[in-house]
Amino acid sequence: xxxxxxxxxxxxxxxxxxxxxxxxxxxxxxxxxxxxxxxxxxxxxxxxxxxxxxxxxxxxxxxxxxxxxxxxxxxxxxxxxxxxxxxxxxxxxxxxxxxxxxxxxxxxxxxxxxxxxxxxxxxxxxxxxxxxxxxxxxxxxxxxxxxxxxxxxxxxx
Amino acid sequence: xxxxxxxxxxxxxxxxxxxxxxxxxxxxxxxxxxxxxxxxxxxxxxxxxxxxxxxxxxxxxxxxxxxxxxxxxxxxxxxxxxxxxxxxxxxxxxxxxxxxxxxxxxxxxxxxxxxxxxxxxxxxxxxxxxxxxxxxxxxxxxxxxxxxxxxxxxxxxxxxxxxxxxxxxxxxxxxxxxxxxxxxxxxxxxxxxxxxxxxxxxxxxxxxxxxxxxxxxxxxxxxxxxxxxxxxxxxxxxxxxxxxxxxxxxxxxxxxxxxxxxxxxxxxxxxxxxxxxxxxxxxxx
Numbered sequence: 339x340x341x342x343x344x345x346x347x348x349x350x351x352x353x354x355x356x357x358x359x360x361x362x363x364x365x366x367x368x369x370x371x372x373x374x375x376x377x378x379x380x381x382x383x384x385x386x387x388x389x390x391x392x393x394x395x396x397x398x399x400x401x402x403x404x405x406x407x408x409x410x411x412x413x414x415x416x417x418x419x420x421x422x423x424x425x426x427x428x429x430x431x432x433x434x435x436x437x438x439x440x441x442x443x444x445x446x447x448x449x450x451x452x453x454x455x456x457x458x459x460x461x462x463x464x465x466x467x468x469x470x471x472x473x474x475x476x477x478x479x480x481x482x483x484x485x486x487x488x489x490x491x492x493x494x495x
Numbered sequence: 496x497x498x499x500x501x502x503x504x505x506x507x508x509x510x511x512x513x514x515x516x517x518x519x520x521x522x523x524x525x526x527x528x529x530x531x532x533x534x535x536x537x538x539x540x541x542x543x544x545x546x547x548x549x550x551x552x553x554x555x556x557x558x559x560x561x562x563x564x565x566x567x568x569x570x571x572x573x574x575x576x577x578x579x580x581x582x583x584x585x586x587x588x589x590x591x592x593x594x595x596x597x598x599x600x601x602x603x604x605x606x607x608x609x610x611x612x613x614x615x616x617x618x619x620x621x622x623x624x625x626x627x628x629x630x631x632x633x634x635x636x637x638x639x640x641x642x643x644x645x646x647x648x649x650x651x652x653x654x655x656x657x658x659x660x661x662x663x664x665x666x667x668x669x670x671x672x673x674x675x676x677x678x679x680x681x682x683x684x685x686x687x688x689x690x691x692x693x694x695x696x697x698x699x700x701x702x703x704x705x706x707x708x709x710x711x712x713x714x715x716x717x718x719x720x721x722x723x724x725x726x727x728x729x730x731x732x733x734x735x736x737x738x739x740x741x742x743x744x745x746x747x748x749x750x751x752x753x754x755x756x757x758x759x760x761x762x763x764x765x766x767x768x769x770x771x772x773x774x775x776x777x778x779x780x
Contacts, residue, residue, distance in 0.1 A: 340503060357503035357546070358536070379496050381534050382686060384600060393574070393603040399533040400604065403503050404526075404548065449599065467685055468598025 342406040346371060347415025355402050362386045364402035365412060373413040373441050377470075384469035387442035388412050394449035396468070413441035416448065423489035424448050424482075433482030435473030442469050447483050451490060457483065498536035502545040509634045509663055512549050516659045517636055519545040525661055526550070527570040530597070530605035531613040555608070555663055558582055563669055569608020569662045574599075576607050585669040588676035588696055592623045595680050595692075608662045611647070614654040614717075617688035619680065621648055622718035626694040626710030629667040635660035648717035673698045673705075679773035680712070681765055683756065689713050690757045691765040693721075693745075695773035697728065704728045704738075704778060714749040714766055723747045724770055733778040742771040 339354040346369040353368045365371040365388065377385030379398055386397045389411040397410075416422035424447045427433070434440045443466065450457060450465035457465060462483045463476070471479060502519075506512045516523045524543035526532055527550045535541040549555055555570035558579045565581050576582055577593040596602055596610065596619050610620045611631070624631075624644045631642050633656055642655045649655060656662050670676070680692040692712030698705050707728040709721035727741035746763035753759045 356500065358498040358500055360497075360533075360537075379537065381530070381601070384598070387600055390603075394600045395604050396600045398537075399530055399601070401503070401529065401533070401546075403505075404529065404550070406505075446599065465599060468600045470685075 340403050340406070342402050344369075344402070344405050344407075345409040347410070347412055357401065357403050359402045360398055361388075361400040361402050361405050361410070362397035364405075365397060365410065368402075371412045371414050375438060375441055377438065377442070382470065383439065383442070384446060385439050385442040387445040387469065389445060389449060392449075392452070394446050394468075411445075413444055416444070422448070424451070424486040427486035427489055428479075428482045431478050431482040431485050433474070433479045434471075439469060439471045439473075443471065443479055447486060450483070451487055455490065456487060459484070496537040496539075498533075499539055499542045501536075501543050503548065504545065505548040505551055507551050507553075509549075509552060509554055509661055512547050512552065512661045513634055513636055513659065515545070515547045516661070519547065521658045523547060523658065525612070527555075527606040527609045528572060528604040529609075530601045531609060531615065549661060550606070560585075561666070564666050565669065566664050566666045567607055568664050569612070570606045571608070573597075573602035573605050573607065573610070577602070586627065586667050588627065588678060588694055589620070589623050589667065591676065592619045592678035592680075592692075592694060595619055595678060598686060608665060611665065612654055612656050612662045614648060614650075614652045615688075616651055616716050616718070617713040619678065619689060619692050619694075619712055622692060622710030622712040623678065623694045624665060624667065624710075625718045625720060626696055626708045627667050627670075628708070629665050631655070631665050632663045633657075633660050634663050639663070645720075651716045670696060670698075673700055675699065675777040675779055677773045677776035679769045679776070681769055687756070691762055691769055693766070693769045693773040695770065695777045697733075697774055697777045699733045699778050702733055704731050704733050704774075707774065709745075709770060709774070711745070711749060711766060711770075714746070714751050714762065716750065719749055721745050721747075721749075721766070721770060724774075728774065733780055735775055735780050738774050738778065738780060739771045742767055742774060745770040 377383035751762035
């Protein structure tokens with residue numbers, strides 16, 4: 339079996355894996371990152387979104403062997419001493435109900451704001467196009483992203 | 496959903512890819528981003544014996560300027576294509592259409608060449624390369640050959656790329672001054688495939704359309720040019736009424752199907768409406 343070396347939330351995780359192992363299963367089973375969830379398992383919902391070398395990807399749609407030699411950030415790698423501003427904003431604005439889509443929503447938001455620190459509402463909705471939420475109707479999620487953008491401009495946190 | 500078992504090899508040259516495909520036999524399969532392939536693997540609609548990962552081949556990455564054309568490596572991601580300055584300046588239609596492909600996560604991983612070689616009739620990019628008269632370089636055991644976009648797409652999920660071949664790059668002529676472009680797409684839900692899409696490029700001089708290229712998405716097993724509309728537009732004034740009249744024949748030569756998303760008649764209606772809209776925007780009307 340191929341051996342993969344993937345940096346997950348700053349720690350190198352090395353393991354022999356089957357070529358067919360999906361990255362999301364590697365993260366959950368081999369790297370013990372249970373914060374990253376399997377949602378639809380059809381590339382649609384985005385609940386499994388992580389950052390691969392800093393860019394958002396759906397970890398159910400990547401093989402672990404494809405990520406060999408690369409760096410992954412999961413929802414568990416965002417916070418330092420304090421929560422990441424995006425996590426803080428989702429809490430503050432209650433950008434969730436059941437919370438299942440939230441790890442993916444947060445990771446997509448981190449990517450969106452890194453590319454566009456001042457998104458319009460339309461840009462937020464378009465930027466979260468790959469993440470489905472079946473509870474909220476998205477209103478509080480959009481508010482959370484707007485609040486996160488404010489927090490990340492510095493100052494108001 | 497777990498894919499069936501397969502072997503995997505990551506190669507760093509086109510020659511190595513071709514050798515690996517040849518050694519792997521007819522069930523060997525190229526993977527770059529895998530954003531079309533992974534869903535098929537998980538649903539076991541595809542069961543390759545070996546995946547040959549071509550995403551690390553330098554020659555298949557990036558965009559180069561050839562003077563009158565640009566060449567895009569087949570393994571360049573959608574995200575890289577739509578943000579590339581050469582593409583934005585010289586092939587804006589491709590940048591616009593790519594920005595509508597799937598969602599941000601998939602655009603970060605999925606590749607231009609992969610989307611073309613996948614040959615999905617509902618994919619947005621085949622109609623763009625057809626409209627722009629692109630050509631593709633395909634490498635195989637007997638060397639390399641160049642195939643024009645009109646010969647590249649053969650049937651549903653079938654292209655000119657053979658089982659032991661790799662799509663290396665895509666060359667797209669620059670349109671030059673006076674051309675405007677637009678990609679118009681209609682779907683009913685977020686992430687939905689285009690029910691119909693229209694890639695339009697028109698050249699306007701002195702208030703008249705002097706040249707037009709229209710590619711249609713999801714109107715046949717392969718992307719098609721709306722040739723009768725192109726002919727009807729040439730010489731007309733760039734006005735909403737004349738454009739609309741010229742686009743009445745948009746469904747001519749198409750082979751639309753009826754499926755859950757739309758029936759044939761509705762698709763043909765969309766072809767006319769969306770072609771008119773796309774041309775109007777491209778012409779600056």
